[in-house]
Amino acid sequence: MIFSSIEFYALLAIVLALVGLTRSENTRRNVLLVASYFSYGWWDWRFCFLIFTTTTIDYIAGHELERLTDERKRRLWLVGSLSANLGMLFYFKYVNFFLDTLRPPLQAIGLDLPILNVLLPVGISFFTFHSMSYTIDVYWRKLPACRSLRDFLLFVAFFPQLVAGPIVRGAQFLPQLAHEHPILGGNIRRGLELFVRGFVKKVLFADTLAIYVDPGFAHPAAYASPVVWLAVTAYAGQIYYDFSGYTEMALGIGRMFGFELPVNFRHPYRARSVTEFWRRWHISLSTWLRDYLYIPLGGNRKGHGRTYVNLMATMLLGGLWHGASWTFVTWGALHGLGLVVDKLRMERRGAAADTPVPLGQQWLGWAGTFVFVLVTWVFFRAPDFPTAWVMLQKMAFVDAGGASWYHVHSMVVLSLALLLHLWVVAHGERDLLLDLTRPLAWVAVLGVAMIVLFFAPLNANPFIYFQF
């Protein structure tokens, strides 16, 4: 269910009421589990069997990984669990991608590949990563195996974070289940504050910018170069507000039920290097890739050359994680290159790396990083390479002519986004908080509600990261 839909609010109200009325933690968790599966099954009830099966496999694998001492057997269970998760991910998400890639050269030599009609389960990239983090941590003996199948099912399927993150690790969620989670007024209030902030980011900012982004990326050749630049900038805003808005709504809902979910964004467009960008953007994914892919590959412990290879491999797979398309792989590759260049730059600075950087150089670093991220978003959003190429040509002012269109609402949102960014910079990265204990805050909420009602687009756009 989309967090900004009527049916979700109905579900949330019912679940909050049921969980709030019961005194038994057992019953509370059962209600949350049923609600999570109901919410997931709302997309397609068949997906519930899929997630239940893979979760159960990982639950059993976790037990065996803890119980066994024979390293060979433990490795077999780990490989089995990872194969089940990655195999499912490959089949549902990537099989047609690889078939489509191989089809032309194979057809040229007279071989025909089948076209498979595969439905992509919502959130598959997220819940497989939730689950894999658990089995890997148990294998490394960093985390005890979960004793309760119900609790483990709840960890994987917990409805605030299931379909679009943040990627919650077993080590972050399961220890919270050692305590009870009654409904508390303070949690409801704080959760509501986060939810409202996320809601405004999604419904007002992201959905408004989408109106400008979609036509710009659909027909870039028809628009003037400044319009294309603005459309790409608007996309940078849209994806940030969409994803961070969703994450805040997820964090808010989790908080209402007494659960802490990890922060996923720290003002990423403040980054002054690609490395810093990845410490601020989709933090749950970047840390997951770092801990479960980059470091096991050797990280930076096996010499410069191997470090660069590990960075590229991690980012290539990171790009592929986002979508079964060569444009996503290209996006990942470009960011990998960016990280490699950063590494080279830091190595060249050597001992001087720790000295403060002059302000002018910081601004240059920020501007360069922002433009780099904008250009790479072109590959992320464009439906194919020809469209991306046309956009890049327009951004380079080749055939600069075309329709002049500066969507008023989007320009207002971009201006507001800039002001908010400056506010954050001026206040040491403190977020603009909503304090619902103050009566005036409720008037502000009503004012914002009116702005959303009168100006927000009324299309129930799914969250961008639902497609991943």
Place this chain on the structure above:
Amino acid sequence: MLALAALVLGSEAVVREWIQSPSTRGFEPGTETAQRPHARVVQSQEGYNVSRVNSLGFMDDEPRVPRAPLRALLLGDSYAEALQVAREEDFAHVAERLLAGLEVINAGQSASFPATYAAELARLDRRLTPDLVVVQVNDGDVRELLNPALMAQVGHDRQLRDGPAQTPIAAAGLPRRFGRWLLRQSALANLAAMRFTLLEGKERARLSKKLGLGRGGYVESMSGPVAPRANAILDSLYAVMREVRRPMLFVYIPDLDYFASPPQPRFPTRRVFFRAFAARNGVPLIDPTDAMLDEYRRTRQPLQGFQNTVLGLGHLNARGHAVVGRLLADAIGEMAR
């Protein structure tokens, strides 16, 4: 409480002045179509327009005194009413500027369609005695002609207008009467009601589709072939319009896909439908499709859409009205000769 009052009153003032006026519809007892004379209308959802309803209840200037040498009565829907552009930019005013002595009485009303024109023309003809009648049609009219519920509603409205003095407003219950009163007094309430209605409609359609409940009533696809019975319906409505015995001219407003390769009409079967109607009945039809596409190719600026909507979609912008107005002036000039 003070802050809340300030928020509500401040919002009312801002909305009334710049965003959306209170409702001006349903002023005349017994009707839901006429607008309150001399009311100030602000429209900002698509394009932008601030203007006044004239004494006839139309979005137009007052009729000229003395009467212009050539008076045309324009019947149409939101394309003719043209609340998306400044009044002097709509195609009726453009035609007036280009053809000396022409006055176009713009009786365009949003949500109208040919059945409405047939129902209203006799009354308007008696009131305004035009020298010729211009009827504006567009692709969406075909769907409305084939919608039995809409056709029945037009007949019902006509009975209310021409029937006894009992009005639906007076007969309505107190909550409904209060609601209508509020919409006519408060710009904020009117805007909120419009947005809620839009949101409710979208959510209802989405949930119905999700739950497999389907949509009741008639839905005709815009992209498929036109049902043959539409020809007979439009011919019979034209026969009713002909009863006023005035020279008549049709203007077809196409919906173009500017970003197709090459740019082309979005619903070509509708264009064919209206051209066939005109040929069958021997009535002049202005079809600006080619002129609009030429203008787009020349300027690369779509002739539909605005800076506060999606360019290339929706109603005609000033460029589109300019093209249609020029063709209308030429056609009327030709007829007058």
